[in-house]
Amino acid sequence: MFLLLPFNSLIVNLLGISLTVLFTLLLVFIIVPAIFGVSFGIRKLYMKTLLKIFAWATLRMERGAKEKNHQLYKPYTNGIIAKDPTSLEEEIKEIRKSGSNKALDTPEFELSDIFYFCRKGMETIMDDEVTKRFSAEELESWNLLSRTNYNFQYISLRLTILWGLGVLIRYCFLLPLRIALAFTGVSLLVVGTTMVGYLPNGRFKEFMSKHVHLMCYRICVRALTAIITYHDRENRPRNGGICVANHTSPIDVIILASDGYYAMVGQIHGGLMGVIQRAMVKACPHVWFERSEVKDRHLVAERLTEHVQDKSKLPILIFPEGTCINNTSVMMFKKGSFEIGATVYPVAIKYDPQFGDAFWNSSKYGMVTYLLRMMTSWAIVCSVWYLPPMTREANEDAVHFANRVKSAIARQGGLVDLLWDGGLKREKVKDTFKEEQQKLYSKMIVGNHEDRSRS
Amino acid sequence: MGSSQSMSEEVRELVSKTGFSSDQIEQLHRRFKQLSGNQLTIRTRRTQLTWMATRQSSWAFNHSSLQTDMFTSKENFNNIPDLELNPIRSKIIRAFFDNRNLRKAPNGLADEINFEDFLTIMSYFRPIETNMDEEQLEHCRKEKLRFLFHMYDSDSDGRITLEEYRNVVEELLSGNPHIEKESARSIADGAMMEAASVCVGQMQPDQVYEGITFDDFLKIWQGIDIETKMHVRFLNMETIALCH
Numbered sequence: 156m157f158l159l160l161p162f163n164s165l166i167v168n169l170l171g172i173s174l175t176v177l178f179t180l181l182l183v184f185i186i187v188p189a190i191f192g193v194s195f196g197i198r199k200l201y202m203k204t205l206l207k208i209f210a211w212a213t214l215r216m217e218r219g220a221k222e223k224n225h226q227l228y229k230p231y232t233n234g235i236i237a238k239d240p241t242s243l244e245e246e247i248k249e250i251r252k253s254g255s256n257k258a259l260d261t262p263e264f265e266l267s268d269i270f271y272f273c274r275k276g277m278e279t280i281m282d283d284e285v286t287k288r289f290s291a292e293e294l295e296s297w298n299l300l301s302r303t304n305y306n307f308q309y310i311s312l313r314l315t316i317l318w319g320l321g322v323l324i325r326y327c328f329l330l331p332l333r334i335a336l337a338f339t340g341v342s343l344l345v346v347g348t349t350m351v352g353y354l355p356n357g358r359f360k361e362f363m364s365k366h367v368h369l370m371c372y373r374i375c376v377r378a379l380t381a382i383i384t385y386h387d388r389e390n391r392p393r394n395g396g397i398c399v400a401n402h403t404s405p406i407d408v409i410i411l412a413s414d415g416y417y418a419m420v421g422q423i424h425g426g427l428m429g430v431i432q433r434a435m436v437k438a439c440p441h442v443w444f445e446r447s448e449v450k451d452r453h454l455v456a457e458r459l460t461e462h463v464q465d466k467s468k469l470p471i472l473i474f475p476e477g478t479c480i481n482n483t484s485v486m487m488f489k490k491g492s493f494e495i496g497a498t499v500y501p502v503a504i505k506y507d508p509q510f511g512d513a514f515w516n517s518s519k520y521g522m523v524t525y526l527l528r529m530m531t532s533w534a535i536v537c538s539v540w541y542l543p544p545m546t547r548e549a550n551e552d553a554v555h556f557a558n559r560v561k562s563a564i565a566r567q568g569g570l571v572d573l574l575w576d577g578g579l580k581r582e583k584v585k586d587t588f589k590e591e592q593q594k595l596y597s598k599m600i601v602g603n604h605e606d607r608s609r610s
Numbered sequence: 611m612g613s614s615q616s617m618s619e620e621v622r623e624l625v626s627k628t629g630f631s632s633d634q635i636e637q638l639h640r641r642f643k644q645l646s647g648n649q650l651t652i653r654t655r656r657t658q659l660t661w662m663a664t665r666q667s668s669w670a671f672n673h674s675s676l677q678t679d680m681f682t683s684k685e686n687f688n689n690i691p692d693l694e695l696n697p698i699r700s701k702i703i704r705a706f707f708d709n710r711n712l713r714k715a716p717n718g719l720a721d722e723i724n725f726e727d728f729l730t731i732m733s734y735f736r737p738i739e740t741n742m743d744e745e746q747l748e749h750c751r752k753e754k755l756r757f758l759f760h761m762y763d764s765d766s767d768g769r770i771t772l773e774e775y776r777n778v779v780e781e782l783l784s785g786n787p788h789i790e791k792e793s794a795r796s797i798a799d800g801a802m803m804e805a806a807s808v809c810v811g812q813m814q815p816d817q818v819y820e821g822i823t824f825d826d827f828l829k830i831w832q833g834i835d836i837e838t839k840m841h842v843r844f845l846n847m848e849t850i851a852l853c854h
Contacts, residue, residue: 269698269761269778270840276702277735278842279692281641 181332186339189373198382198534205510205533208317215314325531333378333530340374341427345434347371352437364438365416372413381535382510383410390541391415392470392500395463397492400502401564402474403482404515405522406529407504410537417472418442418462422449440468452491463497470500475557481514482506484571488561490553498544501560503568507536540567624726628733638732642725645687652687652706652723697782701761706731710760717766737841752828754840759827769821775802805830 188194347367354360376383391414392398398417400407411417420442423432432443442462448454462468475488482505493499506513511532515525529535542563547556565572621632630638646652687693687703696702709715711734712727720727734757738750762770762778779798780791805822808830822830 268782270758270836272696272698272782273702273758273761274735274840274842276693276696276699277732279690279696280645280687280702281638281732281842 178332178335182335182339185336185377186374189377190370192369192373198377198380201380202382202510202534202536209509212314212317325533329380330527330531333380336374336378337530340371340378341431343374344368344371345431348434348438352434361439367438368416368435369413372409375409376413379406379409379529379535380533381406381410381537383414383536384538385414386538386540387543388414388541390500390543392417392502392541392544393498394468394470395466396470396498396500396544397459397463397495398470398472398500398502399475399488399492399560399564400472400504401482401485401568401570402476402479403504403506404479404513404525406513406535407474408472410504410539411472411502414539416469418469420444420459420471420473422446442471456491456495459492460495463495479515479517481516482508482570485561485565485568488557490557493547493557493560494553496547498546499556499560500544501542501564503540503542503564503570505538505540505568505570507538510534510536513537538568542567624729627726628729629736630729630733635729638729639725642728645690652728697784698761698778701764701778701781704764705757705761708760710766711757732842735840735842751836754836755828755831756824758836758840759824762822769823770827771821772799772802774821 184195184197344367347370348364351360351363351367354363398411398415400411408419412419418439418441419435421432421444423429423443423445432441435441436443440462442458444455444458459471462471471492473492475492476486477489480486511529511534513529513535520528545556545560545563547553551559562572564570618632621635624630624635625632628635642652687706693699693702704719705711706723706728707719707721709718709720711731712720712723713730714720723731734754738747742750759770760766762774764774764777776795776798779801780794783794783797805826808826
């Protein structure tokens with residue numbers, strides 16, 4: 156048959172065969188360890204090499220910048236302005252004092268009162284705590300990904316070649332490999348769980364289900380080249396508990412589920428997600444809600460309580476923030492999952508942005524674009540801390556308990572602990588918050604006004 | 611690659627026009643992009659009513675826009691939660707689009723503002739430099755006070771009338787549901803009379819006080835060091851490596 160082929164397609168054939176062999180070998184090297192949960196340490200080696208290259212690149216840039224007299228080191232701030240911490244009362248009194256010659260104990264409305272609110276308004280327009288949590292964190296050093304650095308400038312030929320090489324490796328070598336792995340992982344998950352679903356209920360079914368789930372998540376982890384360090388694994392969630400974690404991206408699920416066997420909670424989607432969800436629930440009981448049921452908080456709480464009370468069922472995995480935050484802070488935890496009364500196992504996840512930014516800005520990128528970006532980054536490096544379990548104390552209400560858990564997670568992960576609601580990404584501030592400041596001011600004016608009219 | 615050259619020319623122009631440093635301008639530019647959703651301008655969306663009103667006289671325009679603008683316009687500033695807590699939020703947002711503040715016209719509101727306009731408004735809150743002389747200080751102070759005056763004087767006639775004064779007081783006290791409109795009114799009336807006595811002195815019983823002019827306004831604020839307080843201080847930038 157070889158003789159029938161013309162000469163130049165011999166080269167093509169050889170190329171094709173060698174590529175196939177290469178890919179098969181790689182798949183074997185990656186999938187087999189995933190099945191058994193062992194690791195050859197290839198990814199850690201990869202990470203070390205990358206770090207060395209980044210350090211070299213930064214040195215080159217410094218040298219190049221000095222030669223050309225560029226400004227390489229840019230001022231870095233975590234916020235633009237210094238906000239005055241003085242309170243409403245103090246400031247207004249101060250302004251009035253410096254102005255009129257009247258006695259201080261006859262407060263009433265003054266023309267200058269508008270000033271405090273005006274300045275506060277300006278400050279928040281210039282810089283506020285909440286809006287900046289919803290855009291990706293800017294890196295301080297360059298990691299050869301032009302997407303994290305907005306001012307790529309031509310510094311030297313060697314650096315540009317390196318960057319070009321990086322692009323080639325990432326898009327032409329790593330990307331197809333990762334897509335192949337992801338495809339394998341997802342299809343194995345669907346097929347495996349459906350097959351396990353046919354087994355009769357019993358210990359064998361549970362055993363198989365657990366291992367099918369773990370194997371497929373591990374393959375997906377390798378598909379993203381995620382290098383995860385787990386800390387304090389003795390605190391891992393047990394049956395009948397609820398696992399809560401901070402949310403940065405949909406990948407969080409894969410990261411946590413590859414190290415433990417959880418029951419997922421969520422809304423049933425259509426399309427591919429829906430197929431996966433329906434297959435998964437055949438093998439073991441996950442808690443999926445129809446779209447209409449999601450709004451009914453009572454129903455949700457009931458089903459979760461039911462699940463939690465059955466000690467044979469798996470720990471539930473929940474992300475109480477409700478939306479993706481950019482991994483510099485933890486926002487308000489919704490109290491629903493803390494009202495159920497089960498043991499809470501907090502988990503803190505912190506990504507290292509040097510290798511690839513894992514934050515999903517859902518208003519900027521769709522799911523497919525996001526996954527492509529993930530798969531063309533160098534790697535996803537993160538740390539997971541399992542914190543000791545917490546329970547709600549006797550006289551504690553759900554909101555307080557939620558805040559306690561949130562602080563523990565923020566402290567461990569080195570994130571800022573914020574009181575604001577993650578839902579502010581899409582909705583407006585609730586009216587209850589608005590009224591407080593206004594009430595304070597009006598009390599100052601009117602309360603005293605009443606005193607005066609009485610005297 | 612190469613775009614920084616043209617940027618620095620624009621930046622230089624803005625630096626000389628508004629007085630911010632180039633770093634501050636870059637920071638504010640990023641903030642502007644955040645607020646505008648990466649568009650070139652921040653705009654207000656108006657209802658059919660106000661659009662028609664712009665065709666009529668400016669007086670009518672301002673009055674109708676006062677009613678509909680504050681409640682139905684969806685603006686990019688809505689995305690800032692901290693701003694919601696501010697009782698005079700709508701006045702502050704309006705100040706951004708006020709043509710008098712933008713130095714474009716003696717009255718009216720702009721439909722949208724670009725980055726240069728944004729910086730112009732921000733420059734009213736620039737801190738005072740220590741190397742300013744008397745004249746510059748006086749000018750600075752006047753500009754800042756003029757900004758505040760425009761906040762009160764919503765119909766741009768150069769006077770703060772009783773009606774406008776009441777409007778501001780009501781807005782400031784709007785958050786408290788226990789205060790009735792009547793008490794807010796009486797507070798405003800009392801304050802207005804005081805202001806009148808400062809500006810005009812003793813009035814004849816049949817004299818009508820038309821309103822606070824800008825000069826009267828300046829008189830009231832005499833003694834208050836507004837220029838040292840009316841600024842937003844930029845943080846001291848520490849240099850950490852950010853590859854350029």
